[in-house]
Amino acid sequence: xxxxxxxxxxxxxxxxxxxxxxxxxxxxxxxxxxxxxxxxxxxxxxxxxxxxxxxxxxxxxxxxxxxxxxxxxxxxxxxxxxxxxxxxxxxxxxxxxxxxxxxxxxxxxxxxxxxxxxxxxxxxxxxxxxxxxxxxxxxxxxxxxxxxxxxxxxxxxxxxxxxxxxxxxxxxxxxxxxxxxxxxxxxxxxxxxxxxxxxxxxxxxxxxxxxxxxxxxxxxxxxxxxxxxxxxxxxxxxxxxxxxxxxxxxxxxxxxxxxxxxxxxxxxxxxxxxxxxxxxxxxxxxxxxxxxxxxxxxxxxxxxxxxxxxxxxxxxxxxxxxxxxxxxxxx
Amino acid sequence: xxxxxxxxxxxxxxxxxxxxxxxxxxxxxxxxxxxxxxxxxxxxxxxxxxxxxxxxxxxxxxxxxxxxxxxxxxxxxxxxxxxxxxxxxxxxxxxxxxxxxxxxxxxxxxxxxxxxxxxxxxxxxxxxxxxxxxxxxxxxxxxxxxxxxxxxxxxxxxxxxxxxxxxxxxxxxxxxxxxxxxxxxxxxxxxxxxxxxxxxxxxxxxxxxxxxxxxxxxxxxxxxxxxxxxxxxxxxxxxxxxxxxxxxxxxxxxxxxxxxxxxxxxxxxxxxxxxxxxxxxxxxxxxxxxxxxxxxxxxxxxxxxxxxxxxxxxxxxxxxxxxxxxxxxxxxxxxxxxxxxxxxxxxxxxxxxxxxxxxxxxxxxxxxx
Numbered sequence: 001x002x003x004x005x006x007x008x009x010x011x012x013x014x015x016x017x018x019x020x021x022x023x024x025x026x027x028x029x030x031x032x033x034x035x036x037x038x039x040x041x042x043x044x045x046x047x048x049x050x051x052x053x054x055x056x057x058x059x060x061x062x063x064x065x066x067x068x069x070x071x072x073x074x075x076x077x078x079x080x081x082x083x084x085x086x087x088x089x090x091x092x093x094x095x096x097x098x099x100x101x102x103x104x105x106x107x108x109x110x111x112x113x114x115x116x117x118x119x120x121x122x123x124x125x126x127x128x129x130x131x132x133x134x135x136x137x138x139x140x141x142x143x144x145x146x147x148x149x150x151x152x153x154x155x156x157x158x159x160x161x162x163x164x165x166x167x168x169x170x171x172x173x174x175x176x177x178x179x180x181x182x183x184x185x186x187x188x189x190x191x192x193x194x195x196x197x198x199x200x201x202x203x204x205x206x207x208x209x210x211x212x213x214x215x216x217x218x219x220x221x222x223x224x225x226x227x228x229x230x231x232x233x234x235x236x237x238x239x240x241x242x243x244x245x246x247x248x249x250x251x252x253x254x255x256x257x258x259x260x261x262x263x264x265x266x267x268x269x270x271x272x273x274x275x276x277x278x279x280x281x282x283x284x285x286x287x288x289x290x291x292x293x294x295x296x297x298x299x300x301x302x303x304x305x306x307x308x309x310x311x312x313x314x315x316x317x318x319x320x321x322x323x324x325x326x327x328x329x330x331x
Numbered sequence: 332x333x334x335x336x337x338x339x340x341x342x343x344x345x346x347x348x349x350x351x352x353x354x355x356x357x358x359x360x361x362x363x364x365x366x367x368x369x370x371x372x373x374x375x376x377x378x379x380x381x382x383x384x385x386x387x388x389x390x391x392x393x394x395x396x397x398x399x400x401x402x403x404x405x406x407x408x409x410x411x412x413x414x415x416x417x418x419x420x421x422x423x424x425x426x427x428x429x430x431x432x433x434x435x436x437x438x439x440x441x442x443x444x445x446x447x448x449x450x451x452x453x454x455x456x457x458x459x460x461x462x463x464x465x466x467x468x469x470x471x472x473x474x475x476x477x478x479x480x481x482x483x484x485x486x487x488x489x490x491x492x493x494x495x496x497x498x499x500x501x502x503x504x505x506x507x508x509x510x511x512x513x514x515x516x517x518x519x520x521x522x523x524x525x526x527x528x529x530x531x532x533x534x535x536x537x538x539x540x541x542x543x544x545x546x547x548x549x550x551x552x553x554x555x556x557x558x559x560x561x562x563x564x565x566x567x568x569x570x571x572x573x574x575x576x577x578x579x580x581x582x583x584x585x586x587x588x589x590x591x592x593x594x595x596x597x598x599x600x601x602x603x604x605x606x607x608x609x610x611x612x613x614x615x616x617x618x619x620x621x622x623x624x625x626x627x628x629x630x631x632x633x634x635x636x637x638x639x640x641x642x643x644x645x646x647x648x649x650x651x652x653x654x655x656x657x658x659x660x661x662x663x664x665x666x667x668x669x670x671x672x673x674x675x676x677x678x679x680x681x682x683x684x685x686x687x688x689x690x691x692x693x694x695x696x697x698x699x700x
Contacts, residue, residue, distance in 0.1 A: 051539050076541045085532045089345065091352040099346075104540040106334070123558040132352065148536075224547045 004156060004187050009061035012045050012211075016227030017043040017241065021211035022059065026211035027189060029155075032182050034202035035191040036303070037250035041209040044084060047158050050189075051081055066153070077105065080154035084161045085302060086141045094125050094144050097133055098151055105152035119147035122177075139170035146177060150186075159190035163197060175201055193275075195299040205299070207306055214306045222302045230294040230303050232256075234263040234277065237288035242288050251281060257304055266305060267294070335549070338542040342550025343557075346524060350558055360519070364512045365569045367578075372634070382463040384430040385422055387413045390438040390447075394474055398434065399468050407463060415515055423451055432467060450479040454677060457629060502577060505570040506661040507633025509563050509588060510595065510653055514628070516562035517596045518620045521555030524604030526616050529700075531599040538698055540638035547691045555600030579667025587663045594681040595656040599624075601688035608695045631657045653682045666668030 005027040012020040016275040022044045027033050035043040048054040061068040063075045088097050093217055098116040107115055120126045123143040133165045163171040182188050192198050198205050199219050206216040241258055252274055256265035282289050388395055401551045413419050419431035438447040448471045449671045453613040471478050491660040528534040537547055570576040578584040610616045631653030640648055648654050
């Protein structure tokens with residue numbers, strides 16, 4: 001498989017803030033690559049750099065053998081982008097939205113009508129073709145948005161958080177749609193905050209944090225990186241959480257992560273036998289444990305191990321206003 | 332080049348579809364300005380009856396007597412006869428009369444170029460006296476008399492006929508209103524839509540496509556101009572239909588008015604696009620645009636002739652594109668005569684303004700987010 005996108009030493013700074021910090025990334029033709037990371041980790045910036053919506057501070061991007069700084073217009077014909085926010089004209093009908101989008105890619109006449117009709121079918125919007133997009137539900141708008149970004153049949157599709165804000169039903173629909181497009185030969189790069197989304201869709205996942213690629217691999221590779229062992233999970237009364245994590249550290253040299261009322265820690269292969277000992281110790285110390293268990297690692301655990309915070313944590317941090325990307329609101 | 336224009340047309344089509352879907356709102360908005368302005372300002376000086384004037388007849392001849400009786404017969408004037416000039420001036424200063432006509436002993440003396448009629452009036456009421464003064468003037472002229480204007484109070488100012496030959500203030504104002512409504516329209520047009528595109532992110536839908544920025548900007552300008560022209564036309568229809576305004580040149584005049592408005596609004600639309608390119612928010616855009624357009628509007632002579640502007644403002648008025656458009660529209664509407672000299676001056680000035688603004692708007696448009 002050849003690489004369809006190559007980023008070398010890619011850096012993007014906004015003032016003093018480095019959003020993308022010398023990233024090297026090769027994306028293979030025909031794969032679905034997931035860029036996984038919390039808000040403000042630099043995922044969207046990477047996507048925007050691929051399409052020339054932002055100019056890199058330094059480094060280079062080659063797409064299908066062409067440099068973005070030289071042949072951006074040709075490259076644009078190869079790429080479709082669905083942005084984080086739904087970008088359709090609310091005052092225009094679904095059909096007109098698609099017609100205009102197609103015309104901007106120089107599709108004309110009968111061919112344009114054919115593409116538009118196909119797209120409407122794909123988005124299951126045939127019955128609503130002549131309704132204004134503003135009257136659509138969120139899911140319908142999103143589907144319209146997706147077929148709009150595919151109107152010119154691009155070889156590469158960039159999806160920036162394609163399912164954020166969608167309900168479960170629409171999310172599953174969107175996943176099926178993305179998989180189908182990929183089967184048709186489209187290379188898909190998607191950013192997401194949802195681990196399950198990355199897990200079920202992507203052939204490879206890059207975990208992005210603070211503008212850097214922390215790790216890149218298939219979902220199973222990433223999971224095995226956590227350990228061949230297991231993940232310990234203890235749910236306890238809040239007042240005992242600190243005590244338990246201290247005990248784990250002092251007695252077993254296990255560094256646990258506390259989140260809410262839950263303690264999680266990765267047990268390396270050799271440590272699994274300690275589970276019984278931990279259990280016994282907790283009983284002896286009369287810790288108020290509500291539940292204790294071991295499970296095989298999931299992507300969340302990978303994320304915890306690599307970034308020191310769970311995805312939910314990271315998202316919460318953003319909501320709390322301590323944005324890691326202060327510039328975002330400005331643009 | 333052809334591709335650029337074709338892409339610009341696609342952008343234009345999109346804007347027009349959006350415009351059409353909000354047509355009612357847009358038209359109503361464009362109706363408010365002309366109606367409000369014509370109702371509140373349009374009546375100024377338009378139908379004055381019984382303007383109090385005084386006549387000091389210093390000539391004792393039949394012609395002068397006839398002149399006085401003709402003036403007395405005018406329903407627009409309420410005439411009081413005086414014996415001395417001084418008496419009249421003090422009445423003028425106290426505000427009990429608006430105009431003082433002094434007939435010199437040599438009246439009418441058509442052979443001489445020395446004035447034999449002096450018309451005094453108060454500067455304070457200059458704007459509302461257009462019709463009264465021109466009535467007096469034309470009657471005096473029918474006797475072959477030369478006349479001289481003098482404003483009373485401190486200093487004297489010679490003012491030529493204010494609002495064209497036969498017009499009232501509504502007609503005068505309407506020309507300015509058409510130009511103003513059109514240029515305000517260009518503010519709400521392309522510039523606003525660019526800000527909106529940035530705010531809603533729809534701009535990305537264009538930036539990721541292979542169209543060039545010239546296409547995008549040209550499409551926006553074409554849309555802004557179309558919308559502005561429509562607004563101008565609405566103002567014209569309102570002015571003529573509801574307020575009895577008239578266009579001396581008739582239908583040909585309408586074409587000239589539309590042409591002038593078109594070239595002006597290309598420039599204005601491009602100018603507002605420049606502003607929209609550098610400011611991120613609606614609020615800032617609205618403030619900045621109004622700060623630009625309001626002075627330009629007042630300087631253009633939309634309300635009162637540019638000749639009445641203070642001296643230091645005159646040069647600014649002379650480089651204000653709106654002045655040229657307003658003057659052109661006014662020639663067409665008031666005098667019914669549009670000289671080729673005026674056409675050349677006005678269109679070349681407006682054309683150069685439009686061209687420079689368009690080039691700058693393209694240069695300033697950012698292709699990144």
